[in-house]
Amino acid sequence: MKNQISLAQGHAYLAIPGPSVMPDAVLRAMHRPSPNIYDGELIELMPALLDDLRRVARTQHNVAIYIANGHGTWEAALSNVIAPGETVLAPASGTFAHGWAEMAEGIGAITQVIDFGTSAPWDFDRIAEVLRADTAHKIKAVLAVHVDTSSSTRNNIPALRALLDDLNHPALLMADCIASLGCDRFEMDAWGVDVTVTACQKGLMTPAGMGFIFFNDKAQAKRATMPRVSQYWDWQPRIDPERFYQYFNGTAPTHHLYGLRAALDLIHAEGIEHVWARHARLARAIWAACEVWAKGGALHLNVTDRSYRSHAVTALRLTEGRGALLRSYTEHQLGLTLGIGLGMEDWNGCFRIGHMGHVNAQMVMAILGSMETAFAALDIPRGQGALEVAAAALAA
Numbered sequence: 096m097k098n099q100i101s102l103a104q105g106h107a108y109l110a111i112p113g114p115s116v117m118p119d120a121v122l123r124a125m126h127r128p129s130p131n132i133y134d135g136e137l138i139e140l141m142p143a144l145l146d147d148l149r150r151v152a153r154t155q156h157n158v159a160i161y162i163a164n165g166h167g168t169w170e171a172a173l174s175n176v177i178a179p180g181e182t183v184l185a186p187a188s189g190t191f192a193h194g195w196a197e198m199a200e201g202i203g204a205i206t207q208v209i210d211f212g213t214s215a216p217w218d219f220d221r222i223a224e225v226l227r228a229d230t231a232h233k234i235k236a237v238l239a240v241h242v243d244t245s246s247s248t249r250n251n252i253p254a255l256r257a258l259l260d261d262l263n264h265p266a267l268l269m270a271d272c273i274a275s276l277g278c279d280r281f282e283m284d285a286w287g288v289d290v291t292v293t294a295c296q297k298g299l300m301t302p303a304g305m306g307f308i309f310f311n312d313k314a315q316a317k318r319a320t321m322p323r324v325s326q327y328w329d330w331q332p333r334i335d336p337e338r339f340y341q342y343f344n345g346t347a348p349t350h351h352l353y354g355l356r357a358a359l360d361l362i363h364a365e366g367i368e369h370v371w372a373r374h375a376r377l378a379r380a381i382w383a384a385c386e387v388w389a390k391g392g393a394l395h396l397n398v399t400d401r402s403y404r405s406h407a408v409t410a411l412r413l414t415e416g417r418g419a420l421l422r423s424y425t426e427h428q429l430g431l432t433l434g435i436g437l438g439m440e441d442w443n444g445c446f447r448i449g450h451m452g453h454v455n456a457q458m459v460m461a462i463l464g465s466m467e468t469a470f471a472a473l474d475i476p477r478g479q480g481a482l483e484v485a486a487a488a489l490a491a
């Protein structure tokens with residue numbers, strides 16, 4: 096290693112794919128004493144907050160909030176529409192799809208997983224084969240992870256909707272857009288998604304601890320046929336509360352609600368279409384740099400086809416277990432923390448760049464410049480001129 100003196104002192108940058116960078120406006124909004132939860136401001140902010148959440152997910156339908164992370168919301172969604180003994184189908188492009196499927200198994204569902212590995216999107220021929228064979232319609236839901244954060248694969252949700260419609264298959268389309276909401280284009284109603292599951296700490300830029308489920312009338316009809324739904328996860332009182340505490344089945348996540356209010360203000364001031372376009376543009380600059388580095392032979396983009404890459408996270412592979420070394424170098428020598436390689440065969444060889452939420456062009460150049468520095472310090476072979484192509488992609 097050439098650099099011995101750490102250059103990490105200064106403003107540290109956590110560029111992992113969740114939790115994401117917290118905007119100062121969100122932190123400021125949360126820095127206050129506990130509010131009254133029986134009367135006043137907090138209660139009054141709910142209707143507009145719910146409307147603004149719906150706008151981000153592009154839905155007119157119901158939204159329920161949970162004090163839970165993404166895993167909690169996975170279970171909450173399943174608990175409302177999947178009874179023990181019912182079957183769910185999980186096409187998997189990474190470790191999160193397997194995780195949701197395991198959770199379904201945990202509540203007594205029969206799980207059918209179609210595994211597409213760790214760097215490929217769904218293959219619709221194989222999904223069609225399974226759905227066609229299900230003539231008795233035993234499959235009650237398809238668990239569709241939009242962006243699998245482990246592999247950074249982005250799947251085509253509208254095409255899955257079209258397939259279900261073509262085959263006249265009545266299964267619910269349940270989408271996990273935890274890593275895509277507020278980053279990649281996601282349009283729940285236009286895309287015909289029945290249940291959307293998400294959490295607050297990625298594109299929604301709020302400290303981890305809240306999850307959201309959006310669901311339409313078809314999902315609500317399935318909920319009505321359930322023999323029982325666990326009381327805490329039940330979405331019914333949460334969408335139609337007589338009292339404020341029923342939104343959360345207990346004490347509200349007080350400060351998170353103020354933080355989320357500030358985050359939604361940022362998103363809607365920028366405009367969701369612009370938010371998506373910004374993420375796309377920043378992602379293209381990162382890919383352009385990585386594609387140049389890849390010419391040196393050591394670095395590989397995990398997803399080869401650009402049209403299946405997330406705009407919020409990029410998974411990368413280095414040869415010979417150098418991913419962990421690179422992450423350690425950028426964190427301890429440069430003050431930049433990159434994401435671990437999650438769910439890959441060679442965890443230590445892989446790493447991920449989080450570029451979701453409160454991220455702009457100069458932050459992307461800092462990530463890329465730090466990576467260039469680490470490659471140099473660690474003598475990792477790479478193509479030359481990556482920063483120039485990234486700059487050109489941002490300037491275009």
Ligand SMILES: *Cc1c(COP(=O)(O)O)cnc(C)c1O
Pocket residue numbers: 113164165166167191240242243244271272273274294303
């Ligand atoms: C982060 C993430 C999860 C898990 O969320 P937690 O809040 O860590 O429980 C699930 N699915 C996807 C796609 C994610 O990105």
